[in-house]
Amino acid sequence: MKNIFKQTGVLVLILLFSMASSTTVNAQTNDQELTYVKVEVKGLACPFCAYGLEKKLKEVDGVKTIKIDVEEGLAYLTVLKSKKPLKEMLEKIVTDAGFTPSSIVFSEKPFTLKDEN
Amino acid sequence: MKISIHIISFFLGLLVISGCSENKKKKQEATNWKFSKEIPLGNVSPIGIVAQINFLWLSDVSNNCIVKIDLDGRVIESFDGFQRPMHIAIQEDKIYVPEYTSDTVKIIDNESVSTLELKENTDAIAGIAVDGNTIAVADFYNHRIIFQQEDKVTIIGKVGYNDGELYYPTDVAIKNDLIYVADAYNNRVQVFDFTGKYIRIIGWNENIKVATGLKVTDTQVIIADFEGNRILIYDLNGNLLQIISGKFNQPTDIEIVSNKMYVVNYKGSSISVFYK
Known part of the structure; x- marks a missing residue:
């Protein structure tokens, strides 16, 4: 059960990190555009x-x-x-x-x- | 003896004429506007002004809002979200706001804002006048006035410099079945009847430098001379009564309430107040 929580937490963190990165990339792209x-x-x-x-x-x-x-x-x-x-x-x-x-x-x-x- | 009588009569006549002229001068002075004070407006960049008994409403073009202030300049209320509001009008406590950028007219009625339907397309509405169900708007880039009575629309003026032609009109007023237009870049005011027929020009001889705003009362036509930093006061036939200068910084509009005249200064971000 603990493992499931851990895995879910890691997945959420990865998802949040990827969303933040994508926003930054988009902002940089916008500036360059x-x-x-x-x-x-x-x-x-x-x-x-x-x-x-x-x-x-x-x-x-x-x-x-x-x-x-x-x-x-x-x-x-x-x-x-x-x-x-x-x-x-x-x-x-x-x-x-x-x-x-x-x-x-x-x-x-x-x-x-x-x-x- | 006869010669003496003639001489005495001559001097008595002169005395009477000079007395009349003095009375006329005094009467004129009594009707002249005199400077009272300046009200600073802080961050507000005013274009239009209308009055209620104890309040003034201003269009703040830079900040895209309509501001309600008391007679000392304190902000009571502010309505945001307008698109470059210009010369506003008031009727029955409703504030009519022409939006220069969106080409629509908004109505502020208590706390709510609605849109007024115009029956003709415009390009930059610079001013509006409302008289019952009759509306006139200054259609800046089309150099004309849209005059709307219920469903009937009359187009007044066309681009040009001659009598009856307009060059970038910025303000409009309706008074006693006549339409008064601030013909801004022709440096004058023009008067039309409701059919669009040209009646007269006002302000042609005074070298106005951009006639941006006007106010028409029962007896006077008052013009804001934007670049000349003056206010010019005429009777309804266009006879010059008074010129006020030295108290303005790019004046754009005039309002009169309780025997006081309020002139908004766009660049000065202030109101110059006058009394009689």
Whole structure:
């Protein structure tokens, strides 16, 4: 009887360990699957403009997060690497949202944001 | 002798005219808004404001919530989970919240939140006005106003810079069978009737830099000049009555209750209060 408890306990431990490992692996994989984009925008003056641009950028396939820095006129995107958007497509979205794109930079590492809000 | 009488009459006339002008000036001063105080709002990034007797409601666009505060700025209640709430409206203690991102209008009624059905698709609802069963919403990216009376929908305005055309409208009000639109990036307010017919422009001569918000009372139209950091007050025909400056930091909306005017400052995260 004791052996059965021992065996069950070991099995549960193995199961928990494998689940934890798999979560870590997935998290690592997720990090590796992301591309970071910084879009510099001219004319991003008011909250209606800023959140309008956010609304339009949200429609980009594969976008995970968007942060807008109104003061600096910057939009930061986190995008799935497998769905990395074309620069021209982002330029069109920015233009359609009523702004002029200054520069678009892609990076494998996250950008440092001045304000996390 | 006759000449003396004429001279005396002339000076008496001047005296009467100057007296009238002084009275008019005094009367004007009595109707002017005067600064009272500033209420800091801490972490709140306000866009819209509406009032109940002893409370103010604010839309907090950065934090995606609607905040109820007392008249000293203390937070009484907060409703979370909105998607970029903009210019709100109030009717019978119900708060109407346009969501910029989701293109829906939510209604806060006591503790519950429901969704208002719009009969036309929108792209970024920046403001809403409610008058009985009549609703007007500012459809920002489509450069138009959706005017909904029961099942009847009237589209007001189209993109452009001419009379009757709109360029990124951000706020709307309904008053005495007229629709007032904050025609934000045309730097003016435009007035339409319920059929969508253009009536007049207000604020064209004052070099407004982004007319983001407005309040219409029984006698006045008040405009928030976002980049100009001013509040401009007109009569209903568009005659300028007063300009207030030096007290704002990117004002977005105005509310009046109990003879006090409350102006929300987006960048300043505060409310500027005025009295008469």
